[in-house]
Each structure stands twice: as structure tokens, then as C-alpha cells.
Amino acid sequence: MSAVFIFLAGLLLASSLAAVMFRRLVYTALSLAVAFASLAALYLHLGAEFAGFAQVMVYVGAVAILIVFALLLTRNAGSDPEHPGHGGSWITGAAIAVLVFGCLAFNIVTSSACARPMPNPPSITTRQIGESLMTRYVLPLEVLGLLLTAAALGAATLALEDKRKS
Amino acid sequence: MSGTPLVYYLLLAALLFSIGLGAALTRRNAILVLIGIELMLNAANLNFIAFWRYSPNPEALSGFMFVLFSIAVAAAEAAVGLALIVSIYRHRRTTRLEGMSSLKG
Numbered sequence: 001m002s003a004v005f006i007f008l009a010g011l012l013l014a015s016s017l018a019a020v021m022f023r024r025l026v027y028t029a030l031s032l033a034v035a036f037a038s039l040a041a042l043y044l045h046l047g048a049e050f051a052g053f054a055q056v057m058v059y060v061g062a063v064a065i066l067i068v069f070a071l072l073l074t075r076n077a078g079s080d081p082e083h084p085g086h087g088g089s090w091i092t093g094a095a096i097a098v099l100v101f102g103c104l105a106f107n108i109v110t111s112s113a114c115a116r117p118m119p120n121p122p123s124i125t126t127r128q129i130g131e132s133l134m135t136r137y138v139l140p141l142e143v144l145g146l147l148l149t150a151a152a153l154g155a156a157t158l159a160l161e162d163k164r165k166s
Numbered sequence: 167m168s169g170t171p172l173v174y175y176l177l178l179a180a181l182l183f184s185i186g187l188g189a190a191l192t193r194r195n196a197i198l199v200l201i202g203i204e205l206m207l208n209a210a211n212l213n214f215i216a217f218w219r220y221s222p223n224p225e226a227l228s229g230f231m232f233v234l235f236s237i238a239v240a241a242a243e244a245a246v247g248l249a250l251i252v253s254i255y256r257h258r259r260t261t262r263l264e265g266m267s268s269l270k271g
Contacts, residue, residue: 005170009178016182016205020189020198032201039208046175046219051211051233058237063204063244070197070248074255093191101184105177114173122224129227137231144238151242155249 004045012038025071033064047121050129175216183209196251196261200244207240 015034022028036059043052108114133141186205193199211233218229251261258265 002170005174009174012178013181013185016185019201019205020185020193025195025197028198028201032204035205036208039212042212043215046215048215048219048230048233051215051230051237054234054237055211058241059204059208062241066244066248067197067201070251073252074197074261090192094188096191097184097188100187101180104180104183108173108176108180114171114176116172116220116222118169118172118220119222119224122219124224124227124230128225129230132227132231140231140235144235148238148242151246155245158246158249158253 005042008038008042008045012042026068029064029068029071032067033060036060036064047124050124050126172216172220176213179209179212179216182206182212194262194264196254196263196266197248199263200247200251203247204240204244207236207243211236 012035015031015038018031019028019035022031036055040052040055040060043049043055183206186202186209189202189205190199191202193202214229214233214236218224218227218233221229224230254266255261260266
């Protein structure tokens with residue numbers, strides 16, 4: 001286990017835990033950005049440069065900013081009057097999460113597929129990625145373009161709806 | 167390069183998934199539930215990249231492409247989900263899930 005992996009994994013776990021535990025919602029958005037950035041660094045560490053930079057652009061650049069905008073637009077909703085200690089639902093949710101992790105970890109540790117050695121780092125160039133996007137994966141790419149257009153139009157329509165009615 | 171065995175990446179992704187699941191199940195703010203869902207999606211992406219890196223034939227690029235498409239779909243999902251939350255907030259003046267228990271506009 002390399003030191004870079006330990007550092008990035010610790011940063012990822014700490015910032016994602018902070019993102020879901022903080023009371024102040026602005027801190028939540030900022031630690032979420034840190035979690036996304038450390039995940040991008042993990043992708044770079046694994047040799048997937050293109051996916052790492054896509055992660056930085058899409059998640060750190062767009063999704064985190066979107067969440068900040070949504071938090072600001074819904075700012076008056078009462079910042080956080082929640083009491084996570086009361087009621088049984090909090091305990092139940094946390095227990096389910098721990099249980100799911102237990103099942104996943106048991107299956108991961110006992111699986112034989114994890115014992116395979118690490119192959120040599122693949123030499124994937126951006127040219128190769130672009131060529132396979134234009135040949136083998138061209139239909140998913142077009143469908144994805146359609147989906148993104150529909151999502152952009154749908155999000156704009158949803159957010160504007162109230163203004164049009166009044 | 168990195169000498170980390172595959173099992174550590176899988177355990178890290180499982181832990182990240184559980185954190186996201188716990189957030190989605192326990193938090194009462196709709197935006198925080200959406201954040202939990204994003205964390206779970208990212209855990210799946212980390213699994214894809216790790217399996218791609220440790221596969222005997224990484225030149226096939228299958229897991230890698232899956233992550234690229236998954237990132238794009240997750241971005242669309244986040245945009246629509248946050249627009250829904252903002253739209254509900256305009257009607258109800260709340261982002262708490264208890265305030266959204268009926269479908270009447």
C-alpha cells in the first residue's frame with residue numbers, strides 16, 4: 001500500500017464524512033468539493049488521466065457549484081433545525097449503512113478476484129480514447145448528448161415554471 | 167507505480183458508498199440526500215476505474231468508458247434533481263423531506 005494511496009484515501013473519507021455530518025450547509029458544499037478533488041487525484045494515481053480531469057471539470061467545477069447555488073437559493077429554508085439523535089429513524093439508517101458495508105467488505109475480502117496482481121501501467125493516449133468514442137462507443141455518445149440536452153432543457157423549465165405561471 | 171492491491175480500492179469504495187447511503191437514509195434535507203446519492207455514484211465510479219486498472223486487458227477501455235458516461239449521466243441527474251428541489255422550495259418554502267410528503271402542487 002503506497003503512501004499516496006493512504007493520504008488520498010484518508011482525505012477522501014474525512015472530507016466525505018465531513019460533507020454529510022456538518023451542520024452548516026456551506027461547509028458541506030466545500031468539503032464535498034474536497035472529496036471530489038481527492039477522488040480525481042485517486043483516478044490520476046490509478047493511471048486514468050482523462051477520467052481524473054473529467055472528474056475535476058464535471059464534479060469540482062460544475063456539480064459542487066450547482067450545489068452551492070441550490071443552497072443559496074433555498075437559504076431561508078431554516079438552516080438546520082434537525083436533531084439527528086432523536087427518533088429511531090436515524091439509528092435505523094446508520095445501522096443499514098453499517099450493515100451494507102459489512103456485507104460488501106465480507107464479500108470483497110473473501111473474493112478470489114481481488115488477488116490478481118497489478119498489470120503494467122497501460123499506455124492509454126487521449127487519441128485512443130477519442131477514436132474509440134467515435135467508433136465503438138459512438139451510439140452511447142449520441143444518446144448521451146441527447147440526454148444532456150434534455151436534462152438542460154428540463155432543468156431550465158423546472159426552475160422557471162413558477163415565474164411563468166404568475 | 168502504485169503497489170496498492172485491488173482489495174484496498176474496493177474497500178475504500180465500499181466505505182464511500184456506505185457513507186453516501188447513510189447520508190441518503192438519515193439526513194432530512196433534500197440537498198443533503200442528493201449529496202449522498204452523488205457520493206454513492208462516485209464510489210461506483212472508483213470501482214470501475216480500479217477494476218479497469220487491474221484488468222488483464224486495459225487497452226479495451228470498457229471500464230474507463232463506463233466511468234466517462236457515468237460521470238455525464240450523474241451531472242444530468244444532479245442538474246435535474248437540484249432544479250426539482252429549487253422548484254419545490256418555491257412552492258413549499260422548505261427543503262426538508264417531511265414537507266414534501268404530498269404530491270399536490
